Structures are given as structure tokens and as C-alpha cells.
Amino acid sequence: MSERLGGIICLACGAQLPESLRWTASLRCHGCRELEAPLRADLARWERESRRALFETLGSSAGEASTAA
Ligand SMILES: [Zn+2]
Numbered sequence: 126m127s128e129r130l131g132g133i134i135c136l137a138c139g140a141q142l143p144e145s146l147r148w149t150a151s152l153r154c155h156g157c158r159e160l161e162a163p164l165r166a167d168l169a170r171w172e173r174e175s176r177r178a179l180f181e182t183l184g185s186s187a188g189e190a191s192t193a194a
Contacts, residue, residue, distance in 0.1 A: 134171075135153050135154040135168075136165060136172060137153045137163060137168070139165070140154050142154055152169075
């Protein structure tokens with residue numbers, strides 16, 4: 126259940142970041158960092174909303190809001 130919320134993705138290409146990069150709180154994978162690829166606004170927004178959803182889930186016992194389109 127927490128897999129989707131806990132997953133950290135590269136905000137430039139959307140690939141899932143390896144465990145090693147999660148420790149550094151990196152926003153991009155190795156390839157994108159080398160290319161200095163810009164962050165994608167939609168992916169950055171997705172991550173932000175995922176984190177907010179996580180906090181909301183932790184903050185209330187009402188369950189998950191599944192109205193997201
Ligand atoms: Zn990437």
C-alpha cells in the first residue's frame with residue numbers, strides 16, 4: 126500500500142530512483158544529472174501531491190482519497 130507513496134522517482138524522466146540515490150534525496154537519476162536535464166513540472170507536482178497525500182493519510186484514519194483523476 127505504501128509502495129506507491131514511498132517510491133521516489135526522477136523528476137526529469139520519471140524513472141524510479143535506485144535505493145542509493147534515495148539516501149541523497151536526489152531529485153534526478155544519474156543519467157539526468159549528467160545531462161543536467163530540467164525537472165518536469167508535472168512530475169514535480171506529482172511528487173509533491175504524493176507527499177501531501179501521505180501526510181493526509183497519516184493525519185486521518187478516514188482512509189485514502191481516491192477521487193484523483
Ligand atoms: Zn532521470
